[in-house]
Amino acid sequence: MTNNAISIRNVKKTFGDFLALKDISINVADNEFFTLLGPSGCGKTTLLRMIAGFESTTSGEIQLYGAEIEKLPPHQRPVNTVFQSYALFPHFNVEENIGFGLRMLKWSEADIRSRVNEMVQTVELEEFVHRKPSQLSGGQQQRVALARAIAPKPKVLLLDEPLSALDLKLRQQMRQELKNLQRETGITFIFVTHDQEEALTMSDRVAVMSAGELQQVGSPSEIYEQPANRFVADFIGETNFLPVTVHSVERDIVHCALADGGLFSAGANAGITSVVSVGNSGLVSLRPESLRLLPAANNNAQVVSPELQQSAATDLDLAGVLKDISYLGTDTSYTVALEDNTEISVRMQNGPSVTSFTKVGESVRVRASSASARFLLDCAQ
Amino acid sequence: MAAIGSGKTVSSTYAPVRGWLLLPTWLTIGIFMLMPLGVMLVYSFLTKEFRGGVLWEFSFAAYDQFIFDRGLFGDEAPSIEWTYITIFFRSLVHALIATFFCLLIGFPTAYYIATRPTGSRYLWVYLITIPYWVNLLIRTVSMKFLIRDNGPINQALLNMGVIDAPIHLINTNVAVQLGLFYSYLPFMVLPIYAAVERYNISLSEAGADLYAGRWTILRTILLPVVKPGIIAGCILVFVPSLGAFLAPDLLGGAKTFMIGSLIEEQFKGTASNWPFGAAASMILLSIILAVLMLYARSQARGQV
Ligand SMILES: Nc1ncnc2c1ncn2[C@@H]1O[C@H](COP(=O)(O)OP(=O)(O)OP(=O)(O)O)[C@@H](O)[C@H]1O
């Protein structure tokens, strides 16, 4: 247990009679790049502020390396924050901003100077040390905020959407730099964002939140490939949903029936297969890039993989008509209208070995292997 | 049609108008501020007429009278005349003390108001301005009634047995201070309130996050950041306190005579001496300008 940097147990938070966080439990491992991901207003900042000590918990507890920190005021917690608005001290220059925490911790002048120099080099602000925050660009301010929070060598660094104010190019560059910084310093990062791409590219693990509730915690590939519910599947990346009824259930596979009676198989998390039973209705999530488009005439040239034969799984195979084609450079995105007029989007890489479809109105087949289709319960839970 | 929206068309059509918009301001400042000042400057170098007014004869007499004592008939060897210098010095001390107390009470008040939720915040600001709906003279007179020896405060304290004899306040420095404090407190509160309201509270959180305790945050972050508001408040209290005459006149006595009253006397009644009053005003003005220039200098140094 003690190798958890942060352990959040059954934490609730209410503002008046508004329930902002509903029974959240999360463990963040030492050295981890952990991300809280969720739409605006889901309680990410609130959770972060409770770890920093700016907000009290209504119930539950928060531990830092096994020690309860509820009673500690913010200035006694070995945790530092990179604020969303940066909150740089406007009357101090870059050097004084970065050294502020060290001065408060009563480091010696010599130690402060060398640590500030080190941080200034890390974030590449050597030329700007004597400037005030108002004389810096947004990206430079962001680096100062980062250096200021890392300088005192906190045990955990909290970052509240630190990249959201930067333009796209800088944001992408800073993602990599933040990740490197986390590896070099070995500090546990808890990173808040509502940008799923940011979460997927940077994190060791991601906690997906919605309306004050934890939806799923897992590695980026887990939450993308094995979403726990409709919300996660929808929020992370793009997906298509097909309504289905359960035909039969195996340990990690659900055989589904479409409205027109067609049968196919979809993977499912153990948490789902243990609660569904035959006849239940549900959803299947199909990632556009996991779908293949085949010419309509080709419907009996099935390529069945050995793995699929073993589990007796059936591929999804749907007939439809091409409605729209968008060329995106490396990929092409197709919109296919099924026979019941449901629209499905399919994304295929462009390349010499790939058959491309160019005619809107052409009849096609959409194929998904059971490994790439995920069965989900319909409700948000 | 497209040209209507273009920035260039709009700015070249409307820009010249902006210069004219300042005309009323320039006229007002010119006629009602600079001209009277000029008149005073000229008067201070003229000779006094005994029933008030001036004789058009150039003279340093007013300034001379302010600084030197040449005996009753003006024929003795000059020595320094301490009367007026003492009055000026006393006024400076009063104004500084009033500024200090206004700051001491005004800062926490302003901070409290600025950190209320929006709705009640405006109510508080409104309440602060209520005394200003009543004329300053009336307010000062009422204060005199409140604090005099047989006024309601003393009566109440006597009746409760807190004191045996009335606390004597009228005609003391304390009474003048009370009057100045009461008259100018909102001038301290409002600019500080405006500065604290603009203050980003996450700066304090960042301080706490970086291991600073409450006092350290106040001293090293909040106060320096809202300093312009504090200085504005201090100027707004100090300057009128320095020239105040109502509070010293009504609440003080001969021992608390201040510049404002001195100047007032020179333009009123039988003892009037216009050039002397004008000279005293010019000296007061120079002190105030010197203070403001020191402030401007320190501000300019603050900017890199
Ligand atoms: N001090 C407060 N008083 C009342 N409600 C609050 C308070 N702070 C936050 N809330 C509410 O709690 C919910 C969660 O807020 P929070 O700031 O944690 O959201 P967030 O996930 O950080 O959103 P964003 O991505 O927009 O920053 C919101 O509905 C918000 O209105």
Ligand SMILES: [Mg+2]
């Ligand atoms: Mg937030």
